[in-house]
Amino acid sequence: MSWWAAAKCRGMPLTDTAPQHRWAVLVPLLALGIVALYFVMRLEIETLPRRFAFVPQEWNSAWQALQREPLRLLSDAPWLVRRLLVPALGASVLVAGPLHLATAVFFLWIFGDNVEARLGVVRFVILWLAAALVAAWVHVYLHRGGVHPVVGATGAIAGVLGAYLVLFRRAHVRVLGLVEAPCWLAFVAFFVLQLRPVQQALGWVGLLDGIDVRAHGASLVAGVVLTPLLLLGRRAPQPAKR
16 A cells, blocks of 8 residues: 555545555645645735635636637737636635635545546646636636635535546445445535535635535536546556555
8 A cells, every 4th residue: 555545544534445546646745735825825815815816806807808809819828827727726726714724635635546546647637627617617607796816626626526426436435434435425515515604604705715616516517527538548557555
């Protein structure tokens, strides 16, 4: 068993039964990066989210400008990256508060490594970026006039959970090493935590907003739809020796 699989299993109240693989490289780095960025963001809470997350009103204005001038998609790539891509992708590694951080890292830690091991690093990155963009677009569509920066690591993670459902739909989660339940029950809990009343009760919103639960659902669907395409030409890796 790899160091990552061992670290994942030790002392965790919730683990999964999907096969472990040796080469989950990106997920641990991503999880640690989200933690580090959270603490950096807390030092610059007034400025950093507006620079690297998206504000629905501004994102929607940029999208409308692109619709009026579609050729800008080809002629002004830096503008496209700066106004649309960077905010959406920046939001995908930021969280709103301690409990939001714990939820994001916990679900990424438990389920993300299996998805990366099956898809490989490059395909996992494509999945992450696509899920982040879908979550951002749907959130902006639902909240065009929003003026608070939106942080959405869980929006991208929902896409990873969608991929997990495709790849390991028969997997179970093990609670406290004793009780097993279908993995989708854990995902239901994940989505309950994304409901706005729950987010407000937990203090996830205020100066920052979380991704709308419906955008999480769209991201999960994107993960379900995209994963079979990402598997094309990909051989199943061998499970790590225990």
